[in-house]
Amino acid sequence: MPLKVYNTLTRRKEEFIPLKDNEVRMYVCGVTLYDKLHLGHARAAVVFDVIRRYLEHRGFKVNYVTNFTDVDDKVINRAKSLGTPIFDLTGRLIEEYFQQMEPLGVRRANDYPCATEYIKEIIDLIKKLERKNLAYAQDGDVFFRVRGFPSYGRLSGQDLKELSVGARVKVNERKEDPLDFVVWKKAKEGEPFWDSPWGKGRPGWHIECSAMAMNLLGESIDIHGGGVDLIFPHHENEIAQSEAASGRRFAKYWIHNGLVKMKDQKMAKSTQNVFTLSQALQDYDGETIRFFLLSAHYRSPLDYHESSLREAKSSLERVYNILKRMKEITGEQSQRTTDSNLRFLVEDLSSHLKKMRTRFIHDMDDDFNTPAALSFIFEAVKKANLLLREGRSLDGSSQQVLLKTREKIKNLGDILGLFQKEEKKRLGEQEKKLIEILVNIREKLREKKDWKLADEIRKKLDELGIELEDKRAETVWRTKS
RNA sequence: GGCGGCAUAGCCAAGCGGUAAGGCAGAGGACUGCAAAUCCUUUAUCCCCGGUUCGAAUCCGGGUGCCGCCUCCA
Structure with a gap:
């Protein structure tokens, strides 16, 4: 059974085959550092953490890079309004990011590049585009010539003719074409800047990801990910810049996670409709939040209600309870049981146990279907409970089945980053x-x-x-x- | 207006042609001095209307309703 992944580019599930052997190069758009993290950011981080873990479990060698965008209008404005230097703000937010992702069980990526560390590479990339006549400077700004890249719009299914550019934002009249977008932005008074062939300025809105991904992972990578809200224009523009410059396909698989919704609206800073991660972490532990985030398929929208985390907590406790109980059964064994009901329960659990791993792989191979994978684990929990109900009249082999089930739940859970909480501190x-x-x-x-x-x-x-x-x-x- | 996506029990949520997983909550019951934990039982015209098929939640056509993107956004 091959691993299948939904590719936004083709709008279908495709067999996952890395470009090179069993190596996977994966780049996921991270956060822009200007405000607190919310559950939406947590979802993206957890989803791609699971994808990464699962790929590794499947035997792939994963090089996972996710970035911080630490300079752009929002960051600048925010720093200005706080009256702090921009690097104080971004530094603090990066620290917060790690502090809050750690309890969620998000493993560290291989690299966390910041846009400002790649200014030189960004400039080089723009120069390359300029040489190919796909970028043009205009009074200190540099724009990407969208019509010079024929397949523009492929990822988002947009037709250039239909894009109602300027419908809500006024068009910069210095552009040759309203569709063109900025790759280098002239610095205004008091803004941070870097020297460039076009004067003092800073990177445009999408170029940093192209530059960092290509420099750290190569011109052609396996997976590029992010939230669905990034498909257009962010990822569309990334493709245009990157492929125009390199002449190669930028990413083979585009994976996008669904958004977290609250009150039937997406959770986003721009709408003030947010539940911050720090709020969530105040009342619930990270694993509960992680469990909640994995309770829906990663591509579906996920509804957050005030009871969501409480429910996730109850579900999680159910698993920890059975893990605890299964551990306690060792020791006192009875004679081989002949009770037919008991034998049935043992057999039932035993046969479920045999299927667990296969089923887990099957579900996860199907575009990382975590809810389905979890449900089979919960069935094991139920069967184990049924058996444990019979108390101490279990013989040695029955106990072994329980203990193996316990191991299996923990092993499979580990791939999802769940069920690993250490048994509580030892008492003297x-x-x-x-x-x-x-x-x-x-x-x-x-x-x-x-x-x-x-x-x-x-x-x-x-x-x-x-x-x-x-x-x-x-x-x-x-x-x- | 254009482009995507989604509609499954009180809530969350799988399912991808063979007769509806799982979780949470509620109710009743078992157990208990009471708890806790656990177990059992219990609730689905799968948005609507047509069509294809022996058979459709699943495929096709047409509606309706929501959501996202087209502006920074995970």
Whole structure:
């Protein structure tokens, strides 16, 4: 079964075959550094992190680059309004980015280039375009000549004739053609600038990604990604610049994640309709947010409601509960069981277990279908629960099935960056003994039906993170995660 | 106006021609002194209308409604 990936360029799922052997070069448009991160940014980061992890799991060697755009109008304006130097702002936001992505389980990319570190490369790229007569300078600005690149519009399915340019933004009259876009922008008074053959200025809006991707990964890369809102004009322009300059296909597969919606609208800074990552991280741990973000297929829009994260938390707890319980079953084994119902449950789980990996790969091979992959894991959870319900009357081989299921859930979860939370901190022997003393005393209280005091002990221990569970014959305790 | 995409239970969400996964929430039940946890049961004219097919949530045609892009945006 081949891995299939939906390619925006062809609008269909295609078999994924890297350009070179099993090496994958992947570039994903990162964030512009001018404001807080929100769930939309988190989704993009998590989605491509999963794609990267899965590709690696599939045996590909992935070189993953994602950038920071640290100079543009928004950044400049924001810094100005804050009254801080631009680098203070961008530096702080980069730091914040890593601080907030780390709890989400987003692994570090191989490189995080900043636009301002690639000014020279950007200038070189523009010069190349100029030589090919695809860019022209005009009073300090440099524009890309869109009509010089015949396949312009292919990615977004736009017809040059239909593009209603200037419908909402006034056309810069210095352009030869309204479709043309800026690749180098003349510096205004008080703006940051770099020297260039066209005078003092800074990169245009799309050129930095072309320059960084081509310099770090090569003129032809395997995957280029980002949110669907980047398809036009950002990625369209990237293609035009890059392919016009190199004469080669820029990226083989274009992968775009759907947007996070809130109140039926996309979540975006421009609409003020945002739920920031830091807000989310205040109330929920990163894994819960990650789980939520992976609960829909990456290309679908994802609705965020006020209850979304609470629901994700419950789902996640279900998995951690069973992981915990499965771990606890070791030890006391009974004789080989002959109970037919029990044997059925064991067989059922056992056969599910055998299919888990294949099914997971099958689902993920189908354009990274994480919700489908997760659902099969949840079925395993259910079957394991059913079996565990039978308590201690499990024989050794049944216990093995449970333990293997546990391993499988953790292994597959690891590919998604889920279910890896470490078992809670170890308690010392002293502490364990103290807890056992309390539990034993409480047992006696319960025998005397002194519920009030028994409940109080349970409550107090619970507050310390120690959970008691009264079973038929005994009380078991555990630390909470 | 142009270009994309989506419409599946109370909510989220798979499904890609063979008779509706999974999660969350709710209700009832089992268990419990009470909890917690867990399990069981329970809720779907798959937006509408036609068509193709032995058979369609799935394919085709036509509607309707939402969303995104055409301006910076993950």
